[in-house]
Structure formats: C-alpha cells, structure tokens
Amino acid sequence: MSDSTGNNGVPVHDDLERPKILIVHDNSAELFAIETMLSKLEVTLFEAGSGAEALSLCERHDFACIMIKLELKEMDGYQTALQLYERDRAKSVPCIFLGTAVEETFEQLVMADMTVDHCELPVIPAVLLAKTNMALHIHRYRRALDKEILKRRRVEEKLKQTAQVDQTTFIANRRYFKQQYAVEWRRALREYKPFSMIMVDIDFFEAFRDRYGSQASDLCVIRVGKAIRQVISRAADFVARIEGAGFVLVLPSTPSKGAVKLAERILERIHKLSIEHANSPVSQQVTVSMGVATVITSPNIEPNELIAMGDQALFRAKKDGGNQFFVQELK
Structure with a gap:
C-alpha cells in the first residue's frame, strides 16, 4: 500500500x-x-x-x-x-x-x-x-x-593504500617513496628551489636484532619511524621506510640549513627514546646515522643524483662512528 x-x-x-x-x-x-x-x-x-x-x-x-x-x-x-x-x-x-x-x-x-x-x-x-x-x-x-x-x-583505495604503506611502521614504503619523490621533483623543477633529502639508518641494527630478537627489533623500528615522522609538519614533506633499518625524509623547497635543523631534532628525539642497545659500540642505547643532501633543482640534475648524495653522506656518517649526520650540498 x-x-x-x-x-x-x-x-x-x-x-x-x-x-x-x-x-x-x-x-x-x-x-x-x-x-x-x-x-x-x-x-x-x-x-x-x-x-x-x-x-x-x-x-x-x-x-x-x-x-x-x-x-x-x-x-x-x-x-x-x-x-x-x-x-x-x-x-x-x-x-x-x-x-x-x-x-x-x-x-x-x-x-x-x-x-x-x-x-x-x-x-x-x-x-x-x-x-x-x-x-x-x-x-x-x-x-x-x-x-x-x-x-x-x-x-581499490584500501589496496592502493596498503601497497604504499609499510606494514610494520605504517608509514610510507619504498614504493610510495619512488612515486611521490618523482612527483615532488617534477614540481620542484618548475621553481628552481632547493630540494633536500635525509637518509636515516639505525646504527648497528643487526647487532640489536641478534641480542634482542625480531619482536624487539620491529618495535624499535616502529618507535624510531614515529620519532622521525614527528619532526616534519609541512604537507609536501614525507618520511618513508626504504629498507629494514633505513628511512628517508623527502624535503621539497628546503635549503641545507633547514634540513640540518631537522637532522639535529631527529638525533634529539632518538636519544629521548632511550631504547637499550647493549651491543652498540658507540652508546648504550639506540642511535642513528644520517646523510643530509641538498641540491638546487634544475634540468641539468637528475633526481637520482640527490639520492646518491644522501647515500654517500650516510656512508660517511656511519664510517665516522655513527650517532651523527654528514652534510653534502650541490650548489
């Protein structure tokens, strides 16, 4: 009716x-x-x-x-x-x-x-x-x-998000890093502005895993990832986990000076976590090494060059003992 x-x-x-x-x-x-x-x-x-x-x-x-x-x-x-x-x-x-x-x-x-x-x-x-x-x-x-x-x-949206998120830390993964970094780089090319990147790696992580086990290692990575993510606030900036103990911060329109300040804040935050690491030769708690790299974007510079600079700077920081960062800048 x-x-x-x-x-x-x-x-x-x-x-x-x-x-x-x-x-x-x-x-x-x-x-x-x-x-x-x-x-x-x-x-x-x-x-x-x-x-x-x-x-x-x-x-x-x-x-x-x-x-x-x-x-x-x-x-x-x-x-x-x-x-x-x-x-x-x-x-x-x-x-x-x-x-x-x-x-x-x-x-x-x-x-x-x-x-x-x-x-x-x-x-x-x-x-x-x-x-x-x-x-x-x-x-x-x-x-x-x-x-x-x-x-x-x-x-589809859920699958897309899952494919771009690290399932341990729930921050962006390597796949997202590659896609979004390319987007931000193309955008930066139109402006000829500084572009910075910070490569982060947990010091002596294998020694940590050997002593404390996989569960404690996952928790360590989660806490470190969260601490790193908390230092950024701008919409274009992002953090991604790119390997087991490795992270990257992508910082468009950020000069070297600004990236260095963020690296200093990361060191402070990791220190405040006070995660025990008895097997570390540099500290009794978890520390990180970082490579800070900055370029002025232009058609003459390939995006992989900034990544290579960050990796080189990270290698230098770890070679010098860890628990520090090294800076490379291409002007």
Missing part, C-alpha cells in the same frame, strides 16, 4: 525504506485517480502542482520515479524534465510523461541520456502500473550498481 504526501510536500506516513515517486500534475481529480492506481505498490507518493514545486522537492528527496504531466500551466513537462536533469539528485531518475508525447522532443530527451517513457491520458491502470514497475526496477538496479561501484572503489 502506498503512502501519499500532504499539501506541504511531506509524506503523511514516510517509510524511508520505500521508493519515493513524485507526481507532477495540476489537476486534482486526475492526480487522485493516478494515486489510486499506484496504491497497490509499496511506495511513498509525493505531489507537486508545478514544475517549480517539483524542482524544490527534488532538492530535498531522492526519487525512484518522476511522473510529469506534459501540459502544465507554468512550465511544460519537457522543460521541467530538462531542469530536473540538471540536478544531481534527479539526473538518473526515470521519468514517465503523462499525455501525448511529441516524438521529436521525446527523442531529444532520450539522446540526452534521460530514462524516459510516457502514458497516454486518460491513463490505463495496467499500463501505468507496468511502466511504474519498470521504472522502479531500473531504480533498484542503479542503486545496487552504485553500491557495488562504491564498494569496489573502497576496496
């Missing part, structure tokens, strides 16, 4: 689970007859006496079907349908025109990707019910399709 609306366009008994049908008609007797025919369906009926009122209702409700009388006084049914089609909430709603359809105009609506049909007046109950049921079927199919598309998009 259908529910119908009152004079203010609000259904008397609105069931949110029921499909909503909007009837745009300015003849109360014919409107009553149509509503009586549709009373066998499990739907909620809405009334609109004009095209303007129909447009207003479509701003507030999602309809499964819209029935429009072709010969309305203020705005004819075709004009109403075209304006409804411009609304996102009504763009894909099937329309059933009530009256004699003008073939040329009807074809134009079909060509505009509108789902349209029509019933001659006076309406034959069996014909109207059949066409309404078809419109409701299309509505249900589209809703199910939209849900499936949304579900797939969410799965």
